[in-house]
Amino acid sequence: MTTWAPIEYTDVAELRGPLVVVQGVQNVGWDEYATITLESGERRHGLVLDVDRDLAVVQVLEGTGGLRAETTRVTFAGSPLRIPVGAGWRGRVCNGRGRPLDGGPPVFGHDSAPVAGLPMNPTVREPPAEPVITGVSAVDALTTLVRGQKMAVFAESGLPHLEFAAQVAAQAHTGDAPFSVIFAAMGLTHGDAGTVRDILDTRSSAAELTVLLNLAGDPVIERLLTPRIALTVAEHLAFVLRRHVLVVLADMTSYCEALREVSTARGEIPARRAYPGYLYSDLASIYERCGRIRGRPGSVTVLPVLSMPAGDITHPVPDLTGYITEGQILLSREVTSYPHIDPLSSLSRMMRAGVGAGRTRPEHLDLAAQIQAGLSRARQAGELADVVGESALSPADRRYLAMAEAFRTRLLAQRPDEVRTLEETFERAWQVVSVLPRGELSMLSEESLEAGYEGES
Amino acid sequence: MRDALAPLAGTLSRQAGIDARAIVAGAEEEAAQVVAAARQEARTILADARADGAAQAEAAAVTERIRAERQARDMELAARREALDELRVRSAAAVRALRDDPCYPRLLDRLSALARAAGGADLVVEEQPDGGVLAKGRGRRVDCTLGALAARAVEALGAEVERLWAP
Numbered sequence: 308m309t310t311w312a313p314i315e316y317t318d319v320a321e322l323r324g325p326l327v328v329v330q331g332v333q334n335v336g337w338d339e340y341a342t343i344t345l346e347s348g349e350r351r352h353g354l355v356l357d358v359d360r361d362l363a364v365v366q367v368l369e370g371t372g373g374l375r376a377e378t379t380r381v382t383f384a385g386s387p388l389r390i391p392v393g394a395g396w397r398g399r400v401c402n403g404r405g406r407p408l409d410g411g412p413p414v415f416g417h418d419s420a421p422v423a424g425l426p427m428n429p430t431v432r433e434p435p436a437e438p439v440i441t442g443v444s445a446v447d448a449l450t451t452l453v454r455g456q457k458m459a460v461f462a463e464s465g466l467p468h469l470e471f472a473a474q475v476a477a478q479a480h481t482g483d484a485p486f487s488v489i490f491a492a493m494g495l496t497h498g499d500a501g502t503v504r505d506i507l508d509t510r511s512s513a514a515e516l517t518v519l520l521n522l523a524g525d526p527v528i529e530r531l532l533t534p535r536i537a538l539t540v541a542e543h544l545a546f547v548l549r550r551h552v553l554v555v556l557a558d559m560t561s562y563c564e565a566l567r568e569v570s571t572a573r574g575e576i577p578a579r580r581a582y583p584g585y586l587y588s589d590l591a592s593i594y595e596r597c598g599r600i601r602g603r604p605g606s607v608t609v610l611p612v613l614s615m616p617a618g619d620i621t622h623p624v625p626d627l628t629g630y631i632t633e634g635q636i637l638l639s640r641e642v643t644s645y646p647h648i649d650p651l652s653s654l655s656r657m658m659r660a661g662v663g664a665g666r667t668r669p670e671h672l673d674l675a676a677q678i679q680a681g682l683s684r685a686r687q688a689g690e691l692a693d694v695v696g697e698s699a700l701s702p703a704d705r706r707y708l709a710m711a712e713a714f715r716t717r718l719l720a721q722r723p724d725e726v727r728t729l730e731e732t733f734e735r736a737w738q739v740v741s742v743l744p745r746g747e748l749s750m751l752s753e754e755s756l757e758a759g760y761e762g763e764s
Numbered sequence: 765m766r767d768a769l770a771p772l773a774g775t776l777s778r779q780a781g782i783d784a785r786a787i788v789a790g791a792e793e794e795a796a797q798v799v800a801a802a803r804q805e806a807r808t809i810l811a812d813a814r815a816d817g818a819a820q821a822e823a824a825a826v827t828e829r830i831r832a833e834r835q836a837r838d839m840e841l842a843a844r845r846e847a848l849d850e851l852r853v854r855s856a857a858a859v860r861a862l863r864d865d866p867c868y869p870r871l872l873d874r875l876s877a878l879a880r881a882a883g884g885a886d887l888v889v890e891e892q893p894d895g896g897v898l899a900k901g902r903g904r905r906v907d908c909t910l911g912a913l914a915a916r917a918v919e920a921l922g923a924e925v926e927r928l929w930a931p
Contacts, residue, residue: 311913312882312906314883315907316904331903407845410841411845412847415922415926416922417923510830513834
């Protein structure tokens with residue numbers, strides 16, 4: 308009934324910043340979706356931030372510029388925001404609340420789902436398994452991303468973390484299995500958004516990619532919806548349409564800053580660094596939407612990308628993210644070559660489930676462990692060399708330093724537009740360990756060494 | 765004296781001849797090796813250049829394919845949007861035509877009842893020149909004009925709209 312004759316509330320008590328206070332409302336709830344109609348007929352959208360008796364506070368997604376209290380009309384949807392879900396999202400570029408930016412019609416779907424999502428029943432969850440190949444050697448070899456996993460990328464300030472995120476989104480695949488990527492950009496400047504789109508444009512199959520772009524100038528409350536819309540679309544693609552979906556969320560620090568602003572507007576008590584006390588559970592409500600469901604072939608893999616303010620890994624956003632995610636990739640300024648991945652601070656906790664015979668290569672885990680051990684020894688040798696000079700090091704230590712250099716130049720360093728196949732990555736990984744004498748490679752089996760070792764025995 | 769040295773000169777001359785031939789042969793062999801090495805290098809350079817060229821051409825072809833696919837996709841999306849806009853315009857016109865229908869007064873009564881049922885019995889209902897009614901009360905109103913109803917009808921179609929461009 309109300310679909311055909313919705314009530315428009317016309318008694319706007321106050322316009323303040325992005326907020327509209329409407330009085331005389333009935334049966335309006337928190338987080339309800341609202342449509343605001345201007346005198347000109349222009350329609351904007353908003354969310355209910357607060358309700359007190361017959362007063363409702365609505366945050367307008369597009370801002371309140373041009374609104375007049377006397378002529379503004381507000382309609383409430385009767386429920387929190389729902390979006391259509393389905394294959395219609397594939398190949399589309401939309402803004403942070405899912406409206407098209409690519410010149411096409413709105414996205415349609417035969418089903419709809421609430422963007423807030425429903426928590427997955429823990430008893431039907433399947434542990435992550437099988438890899439997502441990113442085409443970035445340092446990730447595929449040492450911190451393999453596994454289908455259904457949530458793995459964070461932490462970046463020190465000034466590093467090209469968005470380019471890295473876009474490169475992964477442009478290159479990632481799951482072999483022959485149906486695959487989709489959803490790139491949710493949050494709080495990006497126009498310059499950054501342009502760079503990200505240029506990189507994403509290189510993805511060979513555009514139909515596999517969905518882009519949601521929330522820019523720095525867009526309203527903060529839209530930024531709270533962007534990752535949720537991305538995950539709602541992903542869940543349907545994965546668990547109904549049986550695809551493997553990678554959701555890249557960049558930059559989650561901008562998301563958390565938006566959450567802080569909205570929390571302040573709601574008058575909530577601030578916690579650490581003025582972020583709301585529920586930051587942990589809010590982040591968990593996003594990250595925990597990844598996974599696999601028993602009996603259904605699809606998966607949702609989440610790759611949140613965060614910039615660490617002042618390079619501080621104890622900042623609430625990376626700190627709380629690190630509690631929830633199953634591994635991390637650290638981009639460090641100390642690593643001079645792109646993609647700046649610090650291999651000794653990066654870890655994929657699910658790697659064991661995603662690699663090995665039948666998945667990547669039988670020797671994958673041992674080879675990764677051997678490289679990590681070698682790099683660790685090289686770091687110690689490097690520290691020693693700083694004190695006594697490299698010429699005073701033992702020949703073995705000098706070989707480890709050479710191995711670390713080979714790692715940097717042959718395996719880690721990669722152009723932002725360079726896709727490396729798994730075969731190429733393994734070839735390079737074997738070149739790196741082959742710098743060491745065969746006797747030092749105690750983590751690799753004789754069989755693997757026979758097959759892969761390229762150095763002098 | 766000269767005769768006495770003649771055998772020596774002859775021997776030296778022969779030796780010099782042998783040496784010269786050996787040197788020439790060595791030089792020829794070396795030259796042949798240099799030429800062979802140069803040919804080999806040239807072949808390698810050519811093969812590398814061919815491989816680079818092929819890789820570049822392949823990359824350029826991939827870029828061109830992606831660009832063309834994207835352009836085709838953009839055109840398709842724009843056409844879909846135009847089709848949807850056209851549907852909106854036509855449905856608005858079709859609904860407005862109801863004003864000339866003999867049943868229009870009955871429709872107005874139905875719309876007034878609908879507006880009051882949604883917004884409350886105290887609403888004051890006014891007929892609108894563009895067709896339909898607008899019900900107003902304190903702090904609220906219900907828009908049942910024909911234009912608004914046509915827009916809601918298209919909205920209510922949801923994914924059905926995709927039949928406009930479905931093959």
